[in-house]
Amino acid sequence: MAKGVKPRVKVPKSAAAGDVITIKTLINHKMESGQRKDKQGNRIPRSIIHRFNCDFNGQNVIDITLEPAISTNPYIQFKAKVPESGEFVFTWYDDDGSVYEARKSITVG
Amino acid sequence: MEFTRRETLALGAGAAALAVLPIRVEASVEDEIAAFTGGAEIVEGGVELTAPEIAENGNTVPISVSAPGAVAIKVIATKNPSPKVATINFGALSGSSEASLRIRLAKTQEVRAIAKMADGSFRGASQTVKVTIGGCGG
Numbered sequence: 001m002a003k004g005v006k007p008r009v010k011v012p013k014s015a016a017a018g019d020v021i022t023i024k025t026l027i028n029h030k031m032e033s034g035q036r037k038d039k040q041g042n043r044i045p046r047s048i049i050h051r052f053n054c055d056f057n058g059q060n061v062i063d064i065t066l067e068p069a070i071s072t073n074p075y076i077q078f079k080a081k082v083p084e085s086g087e088f089v090f091t092w093y094d095d096d097g098s099v100y101e102a103r104k105s106i107t108v109g
Numbered sequence: 110m111e112f113t114r115r116e117t118l119a120l121g122a123g124a125a126a127l128a129v130l131p132i133r134v135e136a137s138v139e140d141e142i143a144a145f146t147g148g149a150e151i152v153e154g155g156v157e158l159t160a161p162e163i164a165e166n167g168n169t170v171p172i173s174v175s176a177p178g179a180v181a182i183k184v185i186a187t188k189n190p191s192p193k194v195a196t197i198n199f200g201a202l203s204g205s206s207e208a209s210l211r212i213r214l215a216k217t218q219e220v221r222a223i224a225k226m227a228d229g230s231f232r233g234a235s236q237t238v239k240v241t242i243g244g245c246g247g
Contacts, residue, residue, distance in 0.1 A: 064196065072169070078207065
């Protein structure tokens with residue numbers, strides 16, 4: 001498991017029903033592309049987060065397949081529609097099988 | 110300057126390899142696009158791809174894609190060692206079909222976004238990004 005992986009998510013605390021909100025996510029990850037070489041000229045093996053998924057109350061918002069061409073510490077910004085109060089579940093899938101998860105609640109009032 | 114038979118052959122082989130190489134790279138870009146569209150025609154327009162004209166550091170190039178009514182967007186960096194960048198699938202609660210990412214670009218090249226619309230048609234957009242320092246190592 002890659003060390004020091006810490007997901008960070010920014011979601012507004014409240015919104016009006018049916019509002020489209022902006023969500024920003026960032027996760028610490030070196031995203032080793034598999035193209036770089038070390039000092040001895042050996043290829044450093046690929047180690048990236050290959051998938052990001054966001055659900056709201058069990059309904060899918062966005063599902064992104066990430067390739068090695070994504071920068072270190074992947075930053076993803078997108079929009080979501082909030083029909084009711086609930087919880088966003090963000091999931092990152094690492095090449096090594098680890099799954100990182102973050103949850104954020106939003107109140108519709 | 111005189112060439113021996115061996116040197117001439119080696120030169121010829123090198124030139125042939127050079128000539129073949131760029132075609133292969135292009136082909137893999139086309140393969141990626143075909144794998145996404147299934148060979149369907151791509152109409153330019155209807156997709157907005159925002160990328161900087163000049164990126165000083167190819168390691169983090171901020172891009173954003175937006176295509177109203179799209180169900181999925183594929184981003185391709187045409188001259189990267191591996192042209193695939195990301196495939197974004199928009200779910201039922203996606204407010205508007207847009208997303209921002211930070212990507213790696215190996216050198217100055219064209220970034221392409223292809224959107225799959227809800228009606229099954231495909232839209233495309235391209236933007237050339239000048240890269241000062243490449244971002245793929247090696």
